[in-house]
Amino acid sequence: MPVIAFANPKGGAGKTTSALLLASELASRGASVTIIDADPEKWISQWGALPGRPTNITIVSEVTEESIVDQIETAAAEAQFVVIDLEGTASLMVANAIGMSDLVIIPTQGSSMDAKGAAKTIRLIRNQARMARRDISHAVLLTRTSAAVASRAIRNVREQLDQAGIPVFGASIIERAAYRDILDYGGLLEDLDRDLVSNVDKAVENARAFVGEVVERLKAARATGEVE
Ligand SMILES: Nc1ncnc2c1ncn2[C@@H]1O[C@H](COP(=O)(O)OP(=O)(O)OP(=O)(O)O)[C@@H](O)[C@H]1O
Ligand SMILES: [Mg+2]
Numbered sequence: 001m002p003v004i005a006f007a008n009p010k011g012g013a014g015k016t017t018s019a020l021l022l023a024s025e026l027a028s029r030g031a032s033v034t035i036i037d038a039d040p041e042k043w044i045s046q047w048g049a050l051p052g053r054p055t056n057i058t059i060v061s062e063v064t065e066e067s068i069v070d071q072i073e074t075a076a077a078e079a080q081f082v083v084i085d086l087e088g089t090a091s092l093m094v095a096n097a098i099g100m101s102d103l104v105i106i107p108t109q110g111s112s113m114d115a116k117g118a119a120k121t122i123r124l125i126r127n128q129a130r131m132a133r134r135d136i137s138h139a140v141l142l143t144r145t146s147a148a149v150a151s152r153a154i155r156n157v158r159e160q161l162d163q164a165g166i167p168v169f170g171a172s173i174i175e176r177a178a179y180r181d182i183l184d185y186g187g188l189l190e191d192l193d194r195d196l197v198s199n200v201d202k203a204v205e206n207a208r209a210f211v212g213e214v215v216e217r218l219k220a221a222r223a224t225g226e227v228e
Pocket of ligand 1: 009012015088089144173174177180
């Protein structure tokens with residue numbers, strides 16, 4: 001049912017990576033997940049063509065500005081979760097997807113360019129929410145953070161977002177080889193070969209913390225009537 005979109009017009013902010021982590025972890029918990037692959041690079045569709053994709057993940061690959069609303073509606077009627085990986089631009093397709101979403105996740109690296117992209121996305125979400133006369137739950141997800149140090153740049157970004165009243169995920173997506181390798185090897189994160197890929201268990205733990213928060217945010221949105 002719930003529709004979760006990943007948006008930030010800044011290229012390379014981590015939309016595709018975090019969308020796949022969410023879908024992978026939800027599927028490993030047994031949920032049916034449809035991924036709408038609206039990224040022109042089609043990384044997730046390519047991942048889906050590799051061996052090891054679980055049968056409870058469906059991927060919709062041919063997505064256009066005209067078709068996306070219908071495709072989201074159909075997917076939401078069939079799957080327990082719909083995950084949308086959006087393109088790295090601000091387009092009508094992105095606006096349409098946001099208008100259909102129960103939760104918009106804004107992946108952001110600790111750079112001012114990414115932060116500007118995040119701010120643009122938040123303005124878009126607020127406009128879509130006004131047009132739809134409903135709140136659209138959203139939160140920034142810090143990505144590619146260091147496993148070793150909590151950097152001052154990241155702390156500053158968190159503080160600035162807090163001060164601006166913008167929700168931020170407590171968990172951030174740490175820079176991990178496993179998050180790149182899953183796109184090469186296919187299958188779920190937890191199925192990656194521990195002999196070939198380093199720190200798989202830590203990567204899984206990080207993804208679980210993030211997905212736990214996604215589920216909590218969806219519950220909170222449902223409690224306030226944003227999700228039926
Ligand atoms: N947490 C991470 N750990 C390691 N590599 C990462 C991580 N997040 C992203 N990357 C790498 O950074 C690059 C950009 O990430 P990704 O493709 O997820 O961004 P995107 O926002 O979807 O980009 P686009 O706007 O082009 O669609 C990719 O090569 C990806 O493998
Ligand atoms: Mg992408």
